Amino acid sequence: MVASAQGHSSQGAGIRAAIRCGKWSGHTSGLAPDLVQGNVVILPAGAANDFLRYCQRNPKPCPLLAVSEPGEFMLDALGSDIDIRTDVPQYRVWRHGRLESEPMDVVDLWRDDLVTFVVGCSFSFEQALLDDGIVLRHVSEGKNVAMYRTSIDTVPAGEFCGPLVVSMRPLRASDAIRAVQITSRFPNVHGAPVHLGDPALIGIERLAEPDYGDPVEVRADELPVFWACGVTPQAALLQARPEVCITHAPGAMLITDLSNRRLASF
Amino acid sequence: MVASAQGHSSQGAGIRAAIRCGKWSGHTSGLAPDLVQGNVVILPAGAANDFLRYCQRNPKPCPLLAVSEPGEFMLDALGSDIDIRTDVPQYRVWRHGRLESEPMDVVDLWRDDLVTFVVGCSFSFEQALLDDGIVLRHVSEGKNVAMYRTSIDTVPAGEFCGPLVVSMRPLRASDAIRAVQITSRFPNVHGAPVHLGDPALIGIERLAEPDYGDPVEVRADELPVFWACGVTPQAALLQARPEVCITHAPGAMLITDLSNRRLASF
Numbered sequence: 001m002v003a004s005a006q007g008h009s010s011q012g013a014g015i016r017a018a019i020r021c022g023k024w025s026g027h028t029s030g031l032a033p034d035l036v037q038g039n040v041v042i043l044p045a046g047a048a049n050d051f052l053r054y055c056q057r058n059p060k061p062c063p064l065l066a067v068s069e070p071g072e073f074m075l076d077a078l079g080s081d082i083d084i085r086t087d088v089p090q091y092r093v094w095r096h097g098r099l100e101s102e103p104m105d106v107v108d109l110w111r112d113d114l115v116t117f118v119v120g121c122s123f124s125f126e127q128a129l130l131d132d133g134i135v136l137r138h139v140s141e142g143k144n145v146a147m148y149r150t151s152i153d154t155v156p157a158g159e160f161c162g163p164l165v166v167s168m169r170p171l172r173a174s175d176a177i178r179a180v181q182i183t184s185r186f187p188n189v190h191g192a193p194v195h196l197g198d199p200a201l202i203g204i205e206r207l208a209e210p211d212y213g214d215p216v217e218v219r220a221d222e223l224p225v226f227w228a229c230g231v232t233p234q235a236a237l238l239q240a241r242p243e244v245c246i247t248h249a250p251g252a253m254l255i256t257d258l259s260n261r262r263l264a265s266f
Numbered sequence: 267m268v269a270s271a272q273g274h275s276s277q278g279a280g281i282r283a284a285i286r287c288g289k290w291s292g293h294t295s296g297l298a299p300d301l302v303q304g305n306v307v308i309l310p311a312g313a314a315n316d317f318l319r320y321c322q323r324n325p326k327p328c329p330l331l332a333v334s335e336p337g338e339f340m341l342d343a344l345g346s347d348i349d350i351r352t353d354v355p356q357y358r359v360w361r362h363g364r365l366e367s368e369p370m371d372v373v374d375l376w377r378d379d380l381v382t383f384v385v386g387c388s389f390s391f392e393q394a395l396l397d398d399g400i401v402l403r404h405v406s407e408g409k410n411v412a413m414y415r416t417s418i419d420t421v422p423a424g425e426f427c428g429p430l431v432v433s434m435r436p437l438r439a440s441d442a443i444r445a446v447q448i449t450s451r452f453p454n455v456h457g458a459p460v461h462l463g464d465p466a467l468i469g470i471e472r473l474a475e476p477d478y479g480d481p482v483e484v485r486a487d488e489l490p491v492f493w494a495c496g497v498t499p500q501a502a503l504l505q506a507r508p509e510v511c512i513t514h515a516p517g518a519m520l521i522t523d524l525s526n527r528r529l530a531s532f
Contacts, residue, residue, distance in 0.1 A: 173461045180446040181458060192447060195439045197463060197489050223463050266532055 011035065012079055012257040016087045019255075025089045025104055027251035033127050036189075036260055037253035038065050038078070038118035039230040040088055041237065042106075042246035045070045048115035050158025054236060055117065057155035061164055061232030063120040063188045065256070071112035079257025084116045090249035097241030106246050114246075119230050120189035121253055122167055124260045128182050134175050137216050144213035144251065145169065147229050151203025152194075154232060159240035166194060166226040168207065170218040176225050183227065185264040195226040202226065212250075277301065278345055278523040282353045285521075291355045291370055293517035299393050302455075302526055303519035304331050304344070304384035305496040306354055307503065308372075308512035311336045314381035316424025320502060321383065323421040327430055327498030329386040329454045331522070337378035345523025350382045356515035363507030372512055380512075385496050386455035387519055388433055390526045394448050400441050403482050410479035410517070411435065413495050417469025418460075420498060425506035432460060432492040434473065436484040442491050449493065451530040461492040468492065 012035050018024045028037055043051055048070070055062035066077045068084070075082040086105045093100045093109065103109075122145070126136060138145045145167045152164040171179055176196055184192040195202050207224060208215050212231055218224050237245055248254065278301050284290045294303055309317055314336070321328035332343045334350070341348040352371045359366045359375065369375075388411070392402060404411045411433045418430040437445055442462055450458040461468050473490060474481050478497055484490050503511055514520060 173463050173467065177446055177459055177462065180443055181450050184447050184450075192443055194443075196443065197439050198487075201439065201487055221464075221467055 012255050013081060015255050016082065019089050020083070020086045022104060028089060028253045028255055029123065029251060032255055034260055036065065036256045036258035036263060037121050037123045038256060039121050040084065040248040040254050041117040041119065041233060042084070042114050043242055044111070044244060045113040045115055047240065047242040050160055051117065053157035054160035055119070055233070057157055058232065060190060060194060060228035061154065061230065063190060064117060065120050065188060066118040068116040070115050073110060075116065075118065078118060082256065084254070085110050088248045088254050089252040092247045092249050094237065094245040094247070096243065097238050102249055109246065118254060119233060121230050122190055122227060124189040124263055125183045125186045127260050128186065129179055132178065132182055134171065134179060136169055138169070138214065141216065143216060146210035146214060146216050147212035147231055148204045149211045149235065154236065160236040162235040162239045165229045165232040165235055167229040168224050168226050170216060170222040171225050172222055176223050179225060185266060187265055188263050190228045193225050193227050196223050199224055278521050279347060281521050282348065285355050286349070286352045288370060294355060294519045294521055295389065295517060298521055300526055302331065302522045302524040302529060303387050303389045304522060305387055306350065306514040306520050307383040307385065307499060308350070308380050309508055310377070310510060311379040311381055313506065313508040316426055317383065319423035320426035321385070321499070323423055324498065326456060326460060326494035327420065327496065329456060330383060331386050331454060332384040334382040336381050339376060341382065341384065344384060348522065350520070351376050354514045354520050355518040358513045358515050360503065360511040360513070362509060363504050368515055375512065384520060385499060387496050388456055388493060390455040390529055391449045391452045393526050394452065395445055398444065398448055400437065400445060402435055404435070404480065407482065409482060412476035412480060412482050413478035413497055414470045415477045415501065420502065426502040428501040428505045431495045431497040431501055433495040434490050434492050436482060436488040437491050438488055442489050445491060451532060453531055454529050456494045459491050459493050462489050465490055
């Protein structure tokens, strides 16, 4: 996978260097749009075993791009010289399910039993949709995508369980059909939509009131189209309340050297 | 393409032999479900040139499986020993756009300037949907699929023009998404849907009153999903009113030796 990303690796390394030395601590949306960005979850080995099974059983919301060995902090599978302790712009540290701090690095918190999970992110397929000429309203309006808890339960594993969380993008029917085609090519970053049309059928009562992110208008000639969302594992982590858990801060993702285009399955 | 169909060629040849000697003159729906069936249009060379351009400009409703040389009545590209003058169960003969007769063969009408077009048919992708476990209500209920004239104009060529005609299948959202994936693999038999959801957006006022075929219920948890339909060229033929035109009778298709599975593009 590293070989596939060689053309972009200097760009990714440059951004990570700026992040590592504290020059960038904000959102990564729009940074290096050709490169894969990932959701980060770091857990002690015991909880990590359960979480790995949770991801395996729920591949649409939790598509795994990489899982480290316990204690390993260099993520060679995702790019050159990636140190997961320093290369995320901002972290969140959780103790027993409660947010404790939001540090810029986790060097002092590192332990030999911590396992890192990098989960695919919709930024990758959004770039493919934009490249195809499809307008994404939340991008045009500079908003976070609207996300909703659904009435669909994920498959539990150990203490990990909870609702499927979905992101929603309003599209005209012809764009929705094209979006199914495009995102089907990206199974490692949530793949095809899980639902489109009537939100009530998946337990969403009010589109104007998302559970996460910002609301966005759905016009009369549009359908709401719903994709499984990487916030799903965060909801499961709140349920499982592990002794300690480190995640990225919302929107401040890990930038890898992998190419979004190379994620396409055909 | 003949080579791809060798495994089924004896089945197709057997059915065509029964048709040729008059033992079968009815609908072909459900006959040889693994084999490609085609819509047939036969035109004199002058009108054929216009119609070929019409099909080229409107590939979703008019996907061409084969076009003969003028006068050629053996269709070797579609299978073994296919004689287009005898191997369709029932024909319709049109003069200047008016239906003249519905013969069982057109041997006596054959001319050296007639060009045969075989256009892909939704039977091929319906089989792929059924094989995937998707229930198609019109099939379950033994009905013709519901078809509608839309407000979408086809691209004209010569005298050929007219509305896009679509077929409609009611599906739950998850099946609709899966159906987009499956039918996208079959560009030669109409491919992905052209619309889903609100029928009014493509000029359809009443789903319960199709322009062709039989109405079918759309339940509260379903979306109507619309595909470009092989009836579109028939509507264009009525507009063009060529001196003579021979088509298959509705539902009485040409059975080829090609395998539906081999039509899949990936």
